[in-house]
Amino acid sequence: MATMEYKCPSCGAPLSFNPENQNFYCEYCGSSFTTQQIQELYAESEKTESINEQEVRSSEEQRAKAQKSGGDFDEDFMVSYSCPSCGAEIMTAESTAATECYYCGNPVVLGSRLSGEFKPDSVIPFALTKDKAVDAFMKMCGKKKFLPAGFANKTQFEKMQGVYFPYWYVDEKMQSSAVATGKKVRHWTSGNRRYTETSTYRLFRTGDIEIRNVFEEALRDKQGTPTQNSQSTRQANAQEAMKYLDNYHMQQRHEMLQCVHPFDVTKAVPFSMSYLSGFKAEKREIGKDEIKDTIAERMDTYAKRLLEGTMSGYQGVSLENYSDKTFDQRWRYTLLPVWIITYKFKGQIMPYAINGQTGKTYGKLPVAGGKLALWGAIVALIVFVIAVLGGMLFL
Amino acid sequence: MIKTRISVKISAAALVLLLLFSSAATAFAATDYNSYYLISDEADLFAGSSFDGLSEKLETVGKHTGWQIAVVTTNDNVGSSQMDSYYNRVYDNNRSYFESDCVMFVIDNASGNRIILTHGDAEAYFTDQRMSDMKSALKPYLSSGDMLNASYEFADKTQEFYNEGIPSDGTHNNHVEGTETADDKLKRENKLLYVLKKWGWLMGLIAIAAGGIFAGVNVGRYKFNGKSGTYDLDKNSTMKVLDSRDQFLHKSTTSTVISSGSSSSGGGGGSSSHGSSGSF
Numbered sequence: 001m002a003t004m005e006y007k008c009p010s011c012g013a014p015l016s017f018n019p020e021n022q023n024f025y026c027e028y029c030g031s032s033f034t035t036q037q038i039q040e041l042y043a044e045s046e047k048t049e050s051i052n053e054q055e056v057r058s059s060e061e062q063r064a065k066a067q068k069s070g071g072d073f074d075e076d077f078m079v080s081y082s083c084p085s086c087g088a089e090i091m092t093a094e095s096t097a098a099t100e101c102y103y104c105g106n107p108v109v110l111g112s113r114l115s116g117e118f119k120p121d122s123v124i125p126f127a128l129t130k131d132k133a134v135d136a137f138m139k140m141c142g143k144k145k146f147l148p149a150g151f152a153n154k155t156q157f158e159k160m161q162g163v164y165f166p167y168w169y170v171d172e173k174m175q176s177s178a179v180a181t182g183k184k185v186r187h188w189t190s191g192n193r194r195y196t197e198t199s200t201y202r203l204f205r206t207g208d209i210e211i212r213n214v215f216e217e218a219l220r221d222k223q224g225t226p227t228q229n230s231q232s233t234r235q236a237n238a239q240e241a242m243k244y245l246d247n248y249h250m251q252q253r254h255e256m257l258q259c260v261h262p263f264d265v266t267k268a269v270p271f272s273m274s275y276l277s278g279f280k281a282e283k284r285e286i287g288k289d290e291i292k293d294t295i296a297e298r299m300d301t302y303a304k305r306l307l308e309g310t311m312s313g314y315q316g317v318s319l320e321n322y323s324d325k326t327f328d329q330r331w332r333y334t335l336l337p338v339w340i341i342t343y344k345f346k347g348q349i350m351p352y353a354i355n356g357q358t359g360k361t362y363g364k365l366p367v368a369g370g371k372l373a374l375w376g377a378i379v380a381l382i383v384f385v386i387a388v389l390g391g392m393l394f395l
Numbered sequence: 396m397i398k399t400r401i402s403v404k405i406s407a408a409a410l411v412l413l414l415l416f417s418s419a420a421t422a423f424a425a426t427d428y429n430s431y432y433l434i435s436d437e438a439d440l441f442a443g444s445s446f447d448g449l450s451e452k453l454e455t456v457g458k459h460t461g462w463q464i465a466v467v468t469t470n471d472n473v474g475s476s477q478m479d480s481y482y483n484r485v486y487d488n489n490r491s492y493f494e495s496d497c498v499m500f501v502i503d504n505a506s507g508n509r510i511i512l513t514h515g516d517a518e519a520y521f522t523d524q525r526m527s528d529m530k531s532a533l534k535p536y537l538s539s540g541d542m543l544n545a546s547y548e549f550a551d552k553t554q555e556f557y558n559e560g561i562p563s564d565g566t567h568n569n570h571v572e573g574t575e576t577a578d579d580k581l582k583r584e585n586k587l588l589y590v591l592k593k594w595g596w597l598m599g600l601i602a603i604a605a606g607g608i609f610a611g612v613n614v615g616r617y618k619f620n621g622k623s624g625t626y627d628l629d630k631n632s633t634m635k636v637l638d639s640r641d642q643f644l645h646k647s648t649t650s651t652v653i654s655s656g657s658s659s660s661g662g663g664g665g666s667s668s669h670g671s672s673g674s675f
Contacts (some may be wrong), residue, residue, distance in 0.1 A: 031633075090547075146613055175637070181644070195649070196649050196650070197646060197647070200644045204640040205639055206637045206639075208634065208635045209634045210632060211631060212632065237669055261625075262627065302626075306628070364617070364619075365620050366617070372613055375610075376606040382608030383601060384598055386595075386604065388591065388595075391594050392586050392590050395589075
């Protein structure tokens with residue numbers, strides 16, 4: 001499999017994208033380069049990567065065939081490639097589009113997986129460095145009073161990896177019409193009688209609506225339970241963080257990624273492979289066709305909500321009829337930056353996700369049972385004392 | 396439908412109020428009374444022969460003072476802490492029997508509690524000190540169960556207080572003494588212990604529930620650490636309204652009768668004030 005490697009034009013050392021300065025920085029000679037400079041320099045190489053699109057297509061065809069015949073498709077299908085720096089043979093998951101060599105640490109982009117129809121339209125580059133992501137995690141832990149002693153400790157980070165996750169973003173322009181019934185209720189009193197007047201109206205609304213940035217994850221469900229088998233090939237290739245996440249229950253992974261939203265999509269830039277250098281990236285596994293119904297349903301829901309918003313002043317609004325006509329729909333395959341941390345605590349590996357743009361952190365935290373029980377008892381005691389004092393005053 | 400529902404609610408509320416007040420109103424019936432005296436012997440403490448003499452005595456004092464002198468015996472079994480409010484309510488609810496200026500000697504034979512209540516002009520004469528004097532004077536008769544002579548003594552002391560006039564420095568704090576239940580006594584002597592003994596179990600349960608909720612909420616917050624990023628429709632949408640029409644279909648009007656709601660306490664005699672009382 002062909003790979004892309006970004007090297008410092010000055011000294012030839014591996015180059016990684018620097019989130020803090022939004023440029024490329026060489027750790028060896030200290031040179032920095034703008035994204036534009038690197039993109040121009042590697043424009044030719046990136047173009048040749050598309051030749052290998054066939055590799056990706058064949059794997060997609062294999063998946064489609066398996067699904068059609070009801071056969072199994074190995075979600076954990078491994079692909080090998082040669083590290084362009086040290087020549088070692090490295091295995092990656094079928095969906096991996098960028099990673100680093102386990103042996104020499106060289107950042108490598110598997111460009112062919114992000115070319116042709118799999119080429120993302122845009123990417124939100126990492127804005128948070130690894131250190132700042134750790135700080136965000138520590139800050140979140142600092143606010144939690146019931147964490148076990150010694151939990152928030154930088155030395156216990158098992159693995160930390162910046163990952164670009166594939167998402168579909170959809171914009172739609174439509175004309176929507178709704179017919180609803182609503183009620184206006186008026187009360188007044190005359191003599192010893194209270195009157196209630198209910199007027200019923202039929203409400204007609206039509207509007208030109210534009211809904212932007214409706215998003216949906218483009219990674220497929222991975223079946224099975226998380227495995228922590230230390231003998232697996234992938235762990236041997238130091239993909240522990242992603243291996244754990246790859247095999248994580250769909251619900252858990254989806255929840256983790258969902259909970260680090262929102263991303264500021266106005267900061268998205270046109271896709272360039274160079275942004276992936278130094279990070280791991282997942283290519284999309286879900287096409288438009290698979291989620292178009294879900295997206296259409298959500299668009300309808302949002303459009304109805306907007307139309308209902310114009311029916312203020314009415315009570316008990318009930319939609320009787322709704323129709324819409326789509327004028328324009330634009331899909332953007334976008335890569336979103338997320339730091340994935342695996343944290344080892346008392347022999348258990350816990351995954352956390354940090355928004356690579358805003359620092360929003362999510363993950364299940366352990367609870368110090370003793371500390372929480374003590375505070376629960378203190379709260380109970382306080383409530384008891386207040387209740388007794390109240391009883392003495394009012395009974 | 397609405398009308399019916401509200402009417403049912405009003406009826407239910409009226410029934411509750413009626414039951415509440417009837418407990419203090421239904422049982423009372425004066426055996427003998429006029430504007431200077433009243434005897435109601437529900438507990439049957441006075442023999443027929445002694446009854447006339449007592450009536451005469453009370454009427455004499457009543458004419459002398461200008462107050463209605465009342466002796467009321469009951470079997471209501473009212474706790475000592477409730478005597479004051481309970482028999483003031485009896486007074487309020489039976490103003491057709493009672494005068495505005497009135498001194499009542501109530502003997503609850505079932506609970507063994509006694510109380511003296513004053514109303515109107517008499518209030519000012521019955522200071523705390525005089526109430527204590529009255530109690531001391533009645534004590535020998537009450538302890539021997541001689542309720543007739545206790546009533547005579549009550550009438551004499553009342554006349555004595557009237558003759559002495561209104562004290563210039565008297566206090567009129569209500570004080571409750573006499574036969575008490577164990578709970579009432581504990582409540583008076585050690586309220587903390589009373590509250591703990593009587594309601595401690597409930598407060599303990601509430602406290603444990605509060606502690607449990609606190610722990611549960613925190614476990615939940617740690618387990619689901621962070622809120623799901625919801626889609627911000629307002630920020631990500633625009634709409635240009637092309638057509639907005641509201642077509643009137645029909646109108647309906649319903650009405651409900653408003654109940655007067657404000658139930659005035661007291662009978663036909665208008666407002667009344669309650670003076671100092673002594674329960675023993």
